[in-house]
Amino acid sequence: MPTGTVTPAHVGDIVRLKDAGLRVTAPRLAVLEALRALDHPSVDAVTEAVRERLGAVSTQAVYDILGAFTAAGFVRRIEPAGSPALFEGRVDDNHHHLICRVCGSVADVDCATGHAPCLTPSERAGFLVDEAEVIYWGVCPSCQGARVSPEGGKAHA
Amino acid sequence: MPTGTVTPAHVGDIVRLKDAGLRVTAPRLAVLEALRALDHPSVDAVTEAVRERLGAVSTQAVYDILGAFTAAGFVRRIEPAGSPALFEGRVDDNHHHLICRVCGSVADVDCATGHAPCLTPSERAGFLVDEAEVIYWGVCPSCQGARVSPEGGKAHA
DNA sequence: CGCCTTTTCTGGAACGATTCAAGAAACAGA
DNA sequence: TCTGTTTCTTGAATCGTTCCAGAAAAGGCG
Numbered sequence: 001m002p003t004g005t006v007t008p009a010h011v012g013d014i015v016r017l018k019d020a021g022l023r024v025t026a027p028r029l030a031v032l033e034a035l036r037a038l039d040h041p042s043v044d045a046v047t048e049a050v051r052e053r054l055g056a057v058s059t060q061a062v063y064d065i066l067g068a069f070t071a072a073g074f075v076r077r078i079e080p081a082g083s084p085a086l087f088e089g090r091v092d093d094n095h096h097h098l099i100c101r102v103c104g105s106v107a108d109v110d111c112a113t114g115h116a117p118c119l120t121p122s123e124r125a126g127f128l129v130d131e132a133e134v135i136y137w138g139v140c141p142s143c144q145g146a147r148v149s150p151e152g153g154k155a156h157a
Numbered sequence: 158m159p160t161g162t163v164t165p166a167h168v169g170d171i172v173r174l175k176d177a178g179l180r181v182t183a184p185r186l187a188v189l190e191a192l193r194a195l196d197h198p199s200v201d202a203v204t205e206a207v208r209e210r211l212g213a214v215s216t217q218a219v220y221d222i223l224g225a226f227t228a229a230g231f232v233r234r235i236e237p238a239g240s241p242a243l244f245e246g247r248v249d250d251n252h253h254h255l256i257c258r259v260c261g262s263v264a265d266v267d268c269a270t271g272h273a274p275c276l277t278p279s280e281r282a283g284f285l286v287d288e289a290e291v292i293y294w295g296v297c298p299s300c301q302g303a304r305v306s307p308e309g310g311k312a313h314a
Numbered sequence: 315c316g317c318c319t320t321t322t323c324t325g326g327a328a329c330g331a332t333t334c335a336a337g338a339a340a341c342a343g344a
Numbered sequence: 345t346c347t348g349t350t351t352c353t354t355g356a357a358t359c360g361t362t363c364c365a366g367a368a369a370a371g372g373c374g
Contacts, residue, residue, distance in 0.1 A: 002225065021370075022321090022322095022369095023320090023321060023322070023335060023369085023370050024320095024370080025322065025323085025369075025370075027322085027323075028322090030189035038282065042360095043360080043361085050189070050263035056282075056324095057323085057324095058325070059322050060323075060325080060326095060362090060363095061322075061324075062325050062360095063361070063362080064320090064322070064323075065323095068322095072263070077238075078238075079236075081234075081235070081236035081240070081242075082236065083362090084359080084360055085238075085360085085361085093163040096285045097350095098281060099286075101316070107170065107282045107284065109282070118364095118374090124255060124266070124293070124295075125255055125264045125266070125297075125298070126222075126297065126298035126301075127255045127257065127264065127293065127296065127297055127298070128295045128296045128301055129255065129293045129294070130295050130296075131293070131294040131295070132292070132293050133291070133292045133293075133294060134243055134289060134290070134291050135290045135291075136281070136284065136286045136288070136289050136290075137285050137286070137287060137288040137289075137290060138281075138284040138285045138286035138288070139284065139285045140282075140284050141282075141283035141284070141285075144283075144285055149184060152290060174358095177349095179338085179350090180341050180342075180349090180350060181341080181342095181344095182340075182341075182351065182352085184352075186352085200332085201331090201333080212354095214353095215352060215353050215354075216332095217332095217333090217334095217352075217353070217354080217355095218351075218352050218353075220331095220332070220333080220353090221351070221352075222352095223366070231354095241330080241332090242331085243333090265328055266346090286349085
């Protein structure tokens, strides 16, 4: 492995970071890369991916980076009940999630009517609502076949 | 009022517990009482209320009781992002929640069309959906007046 | 190209919420 | 009342996340 040289790294990522006023660092590029490769990853999953690429990176750094990215609007953090926080790169498009009760896998669902019929609760009790978060709980295709066996056939690493 | 005599306690609660095959104990009755009195309480809030009534009760007992009640269908547990689990006594009626981003207060909202228009995601990706959980994030009446956003409302979501 | 300020990363402790485990106590049926 | 379970107590453990202080990079500037 060539020293200090960062692997491929999309030029777009660098621009993106700079535009957001964030410094360009190897860990950050690796996190962006990981977010592109993984599907709704947890901090842990991102950390693992980043380490595979760069070697040693502190857990804290990944938390910091994901925090900064969330603040910058690069990623969205979702926190399903009973699960650690998950991150997704798709922002700016109003979509919701389907979550499997058995294996925890997450799938995106575009908001049916684009305008979110849900966004307008019948009575809003005086609240100033700015977001409607919808989670559809169910069982994913692969877990349906395996019935309620806790082990099932999870193909996830 | 010292000796082992439990305070009032609704007869209905006792029946309810028995019907569910649960033993009738002071802590359990106190938790039922607390759930009736409090609005979307956390484990902590329930514990506090229970202790006010009975004196010493272990935190673990409250967790156990709430766990048993959840399993029995007496209560529903909701877990808003960034908040400890909250419990509510209203079950069997399909309603959602309005949560204040500032103070965390929770308000119930009946599902607009009774039958949850949300319950049917556009494409369900093969999932077997059994529940649609909707959380409307916003700012409650009292926090609006307080001082959150000097201007009207927050532009982007 | 080096200097300097600022941001970022490291390492380790601290924390809140929740769970696990083992034994003592209380409930309910015979 | 006796007995087998369920439930409660105590105390430690775990998980995910955050807080800290200091060391290490990044980038703008002469």
